[in-house]
Amino acid sequence: MGHGSRSGWQTPTGALLWEIWGQRKVNFAFHAAALLASLFSVWCIKHGADEMVERVLIMVMLSCFLGAYLDLLTCFGYIDADARKIQLGYPARLLLKPVSTLRLVLVPMLFGGAVVAIVLLIWNHWILQPLVHLSALNPFWLGAVILSFFWWMQALAWSLPLMPGRSLIMLIVAVIHLGVGLMPLLPASGLAGWQWPSLAVLLVTALLTARIGLGLMREGKWEGPPRINLFCSRWDSARTRNTREKFGSTFGAQFWLEWRRQGLILPGVTAGMMFVILPLIFVVQQQTGEPARGADFIKILVSLTLLIPLMISSVMGANIARFDQLQPSNELPVYIAVRPMTNGGLVIAKLAMALASSTLTWLAVLVVAVFWLMVLQTHWLITQAATVPPFGVLAIAIGCVPLLMLLILYTWKNLVAGIGAGLTGRRWVVGLFTGWKTVAAIALIGLFSAAKFNDELRSTLRHWLPELLITALVAKVAITIAIFICESRRKVITPGCVGWIVGGWLAGGLFVAGYAGLICRAIHDSDLWLPIALGGFLILPLPDLAIAPLALAWNRHR
Amino acid sequence: MKYPSPSSAEAVISVSGLSRHFGPKRALDEVSVFIPRGSVLGLVGENGAGKTTLIKHLLGSLKALAGSVRVFGLDPVLDPVGVLGRVGYLSERRDLPCWMRVGEFIRYTQAFYPGWDATYAAQLLEQFQLDPVQKIKTLSQGQQAKTGLLAALAYRPELLILDEPSSGLDPVVRRDILEAIIRMVADEGRTVLFSSHLLDEVERVADHVVMLQQGRVVLNGRTEEVRAGHISAVLAFAQPPGAAPMLTGAHAVTGYGSEWRVLFGGSRTELVTAAARVGARVVEERTPTLDEILVARAGGKAS
Numbered sequence: 001m002g003h004g005s006r007s008g009w010q011t012p013t014g015a016l017l018w019e020i021w022g023q024r025k026v027n028f029a030f031h032a033a034a035l036l037a038s039l040f041s042v043w044c045i046k047h048g049a050d051e052m053v054e055r056v057l058i059m060v061m062l063s064c065f066l067g068a069y070l071d072l073l074t075c076f077g078y079i080d081a082d083a084r085k086i087q088l089g090y091p092a093r094l095l096l097k098p099v100s101t102l103r104l105v106l107v108p109m110l111f112g113g114a115v116v117a118i119v120l121l122i123w124n125h126w127i128l129q130p131l132v133h134l135s136a137l138n139p140f141w142l143g144a145v146i147l148s149f150f151w152w153m154q155a156l157a158w159s160l161p162l163m164p165g166r167s168l169i170m171l172i173v174a175v176i177h178l179g180v181g182l183m184p185l186l187p188a189s190g191l192a193g194w195q196w197p198s199l200a201v202l203l204v205t206a207l208l209t210a211r212i213g214l215g216l217m218r219e220g221k222w223e224g225p226p227r228i229n230l231f232c233s234r235w236d237s238a239r240t241r242n243t244r245e246k247f248g249s250t251f252g253a254q255f256w257l258e259w260r261r262q263g264l265i266l267p268g269v270t271a272g273m274m275f276v277i278l279p280l281i282f283v284v285q286q287q288t289g290e291p292a293r294g295a296d297f298i299k300i301l302v303s304l305t306l307l308i309p310l311m312i313s314s315v316m317g318a319n320i321a322r323f324d325q326l327q328p329s330n331e332l333p334v335y336i337a338v339r340p341m342t343n344g345g346l347v348i349a350k351l352a353m354a355l356a357s358s359t360l361t362w363l364a365v366l367v368v369a370v371f372w373l374m375v376l377q378t379h380w381l382i383t384q385a386a387t388v389p390p391f392g393v394l395a396i397a398i399g400c401v402p403l404l405m406l407l408i409l410y411t412w413k414n415l416v417a418g419i420g421a422g423l424t425g426r427r428w429v430v431g432l433f434t435g436w437k438t439v440a441a442i443a444l445i446g447l448f449s450a451a452k453f454n455d456e457l458r459s460t461l462r463h464w465l466p467e468l469l470i471t472a473l474v475a476k477v478a479i480t481i482a483i484f485i486c487e488s489r490r491k492v493i494t495p496g497c498v499g500w501i502v503g504g505w506l507a508g509g510l511f512v513a514g515y516a517g518l519i520c521r522a523i524h525d526s527d528l529w530l531p532i533a534l535g536g537f538l539i540l541p542l543p544d545l546a547i548a549p550l551a552l553a554w555n556r557h558r
Numbered sequence: 559m560k561y562p563s564p565s566s567a568e569a570v571i572s573v574s575g576l577s578r579h580f581g582p583k584r585a586l587d588e589v590s591v592f593i594p595r596g597s598v599l600g601l602v603g604e605n606g607a608g609k610t611t612l613i614k615h616l617l618g619s620l621k622a623l624a625g626s627v628r629v630f631g632l633d634p635v636l637d638p639v640g641v642l643g644r645v646g647y648l649s650e651r652r653d654l655p656c657w658m659r660v661g662e663f664i665r666y667t668q669a670f671y672p673g674w675d676a677t678y679a680a681q682l683l684e685q686f687q688l689d690p691v692q693k694i695k696t697l698s699q700g701q702q703a704k705t706g707l708l709a710a711l712a713y714r715p716e717l718l719i720l721d722e723p724s725s726g727l728d729p730v731v732r733r734d735i736l737e738a739i740i741r742m743v744a745d746e747g748r749t750v751l752f753s754s755h756l757l758d759e760v761e762r763v764a765d766h767v768v769m770l771q772q773g774r775v776v777l778n779g780r781t782e783e784v785r786a787g788h789i790s791a792v793l794a795f796a797q798p799p800g801a802a803p804m805l806t807g808a809h810a811v812t813g814y815g816s817e818w819r820v821l822f823g824g825s826r827t828e829l830v831t832a833a834a835r836v837g838a839r840v841v842e843e844r845t846p847t848l849d850e851i852l853v854a855r856a857g858g859k860a861s
């Protein structure tokens with residue numbers, strides 16, 4: 001290459017692509033590693049791996065696929081996040097480059113779309129298809145729908161970052177794609193001929209939206225069309241006039257802030273996932289010829305209904321301690337740190353928000369599950385319950401209330417269990433805490449797995465279980481008392497805060513013990529009660545919550 | 559020129575022997591500052607001099623590991639509610655919850671301060687031309703500064719701490735902020751501490767000035783006394799010196815040939831004596847601005 005000549009990378013298109021490559025080299029390496037690991041797993045399964053190993057490998061592969069695929073979408077999303085302004089958008093620096101808007105749109109969209117589609121096909125052909133036999137889900141169709149969805153999300157994220165109601169538009173687009181994606185699976189075959197034209201319209205309009213949106217951005221119209229803006233301003237004005245003049249207390253204000261930041265995430269994500277997954281399972285079961293309205297579907301529905309909120313809350317628990325999710329640093333935001341509120345008060349507001357969020361999550365789950373039962377013509381289950389003597393619908397509904405409360409309690413526990421470590425604002429503490437929890441969980445699982453096969457160990461454990469649980473409980477209480485004494489000396493906790501934490505723990509533990517008592521009486525096994533009751537007190541977080549004000553003080557006063 | 563150390567009863571802020579290191583970097587070194595009630599103190603110094611670190615100690619965001627910090631006689635770490643309930647603070651980074659609307663932020667802040675003056679807040683809202691419905695993330699830098707200032711002023715705090723309040727702002731917004739400070743000072747008993755790079759602002763508003771350099775207090779006194787303690791002079795030499803003359807007491811020496819300008823710390827008599835020692839005479843002198851003093855002290859002895 002002679003001096004002064006332009007290599008492929010030195011053209012505007014090459015430079016744009018090079019930037020993606022330069023920023024995401026490590027991601028691509030991880031992606032390749034995940035793909036290789038999954039291929040190796042497939043090879044192991046094909047060459048007769050143990051059933052248990054096979055299950056683990058399938059879980060690993062599916063996790064690798066999901067993680068890698070989502071990561072790939074972010075790689076080619078070409079979206080800059082402005083944490084200070086909490087908005088996503090096209091990298092602003094590129095808008096000033098002497099490159100046509102069409103090129104700015106097409107380069108990341110076409111290239112990203114091609115890579116995403118190819119990667120999906122590779123995964124589907126080599127890894128997913130051998131594991132999941134879904135003849136009805138044509139991989140090309142699936143890839144095209146995902147590509148369209150990806151393009152739409154890009155187009156909306158790039159365009160008009162300040163336009164009000166953008167999230168609502170994204171939600172509508174997601175629902176449209178879900179509908180279009182399911183078209184080939186729907187029983188109404190009259191729609192089948194329209195599936196590809198509908199998708200083509202979506203793909204073309206995505207490109208057009210991106211082109212128009214980015215064009216408006218380059219003209220400085222970041223807030224979108226003036227009419228939409230005016231409408232939203234009027235709506236906001238009307239809404240603001242209707243809001244309360246002031247909060248009744250500092251707790252009320254802090255709870256409001258916490259709720260606005262995080263309160264709706266768990267209910268929203270859970271309900272959204274269930275809203276999508278339940279009909280998919282129903283349709284897939286229909287396609288595979290299994291009895292969609294039978295016991296299998298109900299089993300899956302109940303399992304998912306119970307598992308999804310608990311799993312998502314476990315994942316979200318890692319973030320609940322943060323006061324501002326999009327702040328780059330883990331330090332307490334200044335606008336909270338300088339408020340005249342005790343550390344204990346800030347913690348209690350967070351705990352209350354988590355409880356309210358857990359409650360709303362389960363109510364949302366109930367609504368979505370009942371909705372799909374009705375829509376999918378499986379509501380006969382509910383009416384059938386009325387015929388089961390001696391309960392009836394009302395009695396079952398009342399009987400479910402304690403179970404619902406137990407689920408709410410467990411979801412809340414998942415959310416707040418790591419709050420003490422998170423509030424320190426130090427990543428290494430969170431890492432240590434997570435490591436400790438993982439080691440403890442592995443040790444417990446190992447112990448119980450060993451007991452499953454070893455009769456002597458099982459009988460020893462059964463014999464000593466109450467004593468072991470009591471010892472653990474005493475240790476838990478002793479650690480908590482030590483923490484409270486330390487906090488009291490440092491003046492980071494008030495008696496009221498101690499009362500809330502201890503009172504909440506006792507109430508939760510007594511509720512579990514009482515409910516266990518009722519169940520044990522019903523199944524005539526009184527020996528189970530003590531371990532379950534003690535287990536309830538042990539599972540509910542106490543030292544984690546007790547240490548939270550001290551952890552926050554460590555973060556707030558560095 | 560030492561700023562008098564008032565008794566703890568008079569001092570709103572009392573910092574003594576405060577030191578802080580961040581790794582190998584010394585951020586504060588044996589800093590002692592006392593601010594009496596009703597005064598306006600300008601905290602000046604170059605970037606990284608330790609101004610924000612000192613302010614963070616006053617707010618309790620940093621814990622005093624060596625030395626002591628008292629605000630209203632209280633330890634801001636041990637009693638954050640007691641201290642922060644009486645302090646208004648505007649951060650250099652305009653660290654505001656960008657997802658909130660201006661009205662929501664005001665409503666949220668109001669809940670923490672029983673003394674919130676709703677009439678005054680409404681007046682400031684109008685004066686600063688802020689729209690309560692607008693989201694903070696859509697505000698300009700100046701509007702964000704005004705929003706932060708409104709939230710810091712509306713409960714009429716006894717102590718107002720402003721960290722680089724006019725950093726990156728246009729002259730109109732800077733004027734608004736300065737006027738708000740001046741009005742605050744007019745309120746009897748209110749105390750203001752503000753850090754700034756713009757020393758003309760400090761000269762206009764502050765009655766006391768503390769200058770930090772590499773974490774140490776190098777100047778601490780009444781603004782006029784600090785200025786009067788320095789002389790900007792032109793020295794004339796009979797024979798042009800080959801290099802910048804080494805003048806005892808001079809913080810900066812610039813020039814060439816037979817005429818050199820010095821910024822001298824001391825009295826006129828001391829300047830004349832020092833000049834005579836290097837074979838020069840004073841041909842022109844005036845009181846320097848704070849800006850000149852800071853640049854001279856930060857920039858070294860000679861250039």
